[in-house]
Amino acid sequence: MSRDEPMASDEPMANPARTGRPPTIYDIAQKVGLNPSTVSRALNRPGRTNASTEERIRAAAAELGYRVNPMARALPTGLTGTFAIVLPDITNPVHFELIRGAEQVARANGYTLIISETEGLAEIERETIQTLQSSVDGLLVVASRLDDDSLATLSWVKPIVAANHAAPSLPSVIPDLAMGLTAAMDHLHDLGHRSVAYLGLSGVQINRPRWDLALDLAAARDISAVEIALDAPTVEAGAAALRRVRASGVTAVLAYNDLVAHGLLRAARAEGLHLPDDLSVIGFDDIFSAELAVPALTTLRSPLREIGTRAMQTVIDADRNRAASKVVLPLELVVRESTARVSR
Amino acid sequence: MSRDEPMASDEPMANPARTGRPPTIYDIAQKVGLNPSTVSRALNRPGRTNASTEERIRAAAAELGYRVNPMARALPTGLTGTFAIVLPDITNPVHFELIRGAEQVARANGYTLIISETEGLAEIERETIQTLQSSVDGLLVVASRLDDDSLATLSWVKPIVAANHAAPSLPSVIPDLAMGLTAAMDHLHDLGHRSVAYLGLSGVQINRPRWDLALDLAAARDISAVEIALDAPTVEAGAAALRRVRASGVTAVLAYNDLVAHGLLRAARAEGLHLPDDLSVIGFDDIFSAELAVPALTTLRSPLREIGTRAMQTVIDADRNRAASKVVLPLELVVRESTARVSR
DNA sequence: CTGTTAGCGCTTTCAT
């Protein structure tokens, strides 16, 4: 029943490539009449073996279609050549660019990337990290739900870096919240807004500092501020929040992310609100659909791609980088059509 | 310099979990005073060992925080417990639901998923598959750029299944093109359209059958049809195609995917066209932003998520499933606002 | 420069 089951006995002598058993360094060694260890050396440390035999070995390897078996190599060396990125939800467009950035750096350096979802659950996240730990050379955690102590402990085994949120004891790559929120508040203030609601998601690490900062910045500008809690970071939750937004009487909204902003905008339009005059909305992230929306979304552009590349670069260089370094990337306000001068 | 370098000699006896070296079955064996092979048995074949010692072993394992090392297990068994999904471009929203579907099935069955990009290049794709081959139990290829022979050869080593496009010699999971395109053409015909343009992407396997079929269906309905070639499956390319769409004089467009449709719509709006009256547009895929667009996109909803789940299920079951089975999933027309009765 | 040997962590006969 197994796919490895032996074939009928009269099967013709098959070419190794055809049998389904990939060639090993033993096959190469036999073919050129040398010892496997010599083959290993020739293939891995060019120069530490006779030029002509190295040539023969490479030729044989190519002919057989040989590729090293990363798992076999990982055992003696402890290096797997792969990294993992652990995140709550692949579906969230925010993560697309981040993953892509990470993937590119990984591949450019000859590494493989494993992606794993946690469904936003701390226990699944812990379990996932532990399971993956022996198969990778390091991990990226995005929007982690684990507390700093847990992450610190976990990182004793393999290096972990936090992407898109700060973990005090881990190297982290994060957007410059102060820069972005300041620009957003200035923008709203310039347009005459004096009241704002923040559509937040409690229970997520990233939410708290964002809101605290927004609160301070609003206060400094004489803007009143309220927080409205979301159930989830989704279009639906954004739409559902409209009711409370209207009830609050604010003229402007800062959304947890663009998905939420999309939902809010759509619901508002459905209710016949005139946008952006009746309500100004600022998103967060600048996902690709932000400019497709109507009105096109004014949003804080998170440098997702670069967060991914820098974070991956950081894990790869983890040896040199044992301190919990923080990389802060610019967070810019992109002004489109969803914000306007206050009309009431 | 290495992270494995020995610490100062007066270092206190460290708990294994703290040293960074994960515990092995040898650690467990030693702790309970048994042979490693017994530990292996106890952990893997419940029942084939004395109930009480199995209990002691499990307790010790839990206490040490033991997890099997998948790579060490892969060597003797040949089973890695991971699958790979190989696709041109992670960034394409189309692939996200597919990945998510695959990921869920993989994880539900205890497997790990590797994602790898090919940049839409056949040679990178071949290289990637070969490199990954020894690290996985099977692969999913999405929108492959390789010809059927190559794929067939590659699949001698590890099972490969094609997702979202048909590969004659591979098990494939695909949307029901005939169903979807028939609905689309009927819809246009009902609205009075008698001319249509197909915005296609030459050089991609998926494109040809789609266009051939559309052509037949149009002819059968007395609709004239032209193909307009895209440079890429992107928003930008869709926008750039507007010029040729207008020159062609058609009243309706079938876009290669929703991204292209988005671009076309946006460009048309920017040029002051009245949508959908001046031009009806049908997208393909139904990515999440389709309903966010203005006008909201009428589109063929590709069952991406299910394609991912079915495809992953198929590789996992590859043993039982050696024939090149075809799974065809329904492709439904979702009518929104981007199509209207022809007005000229 | 090349061969020998041992071992990475785990599974799997084969004995006992």
Add this chain to the structure above:
DNA sequence: ATGAAAGCGCTAACAG
């Protein structure tokens, strides 16, 4: 029911 031993494919001393 448990132990002993061999081996998966590769690397890394250590000899020669």
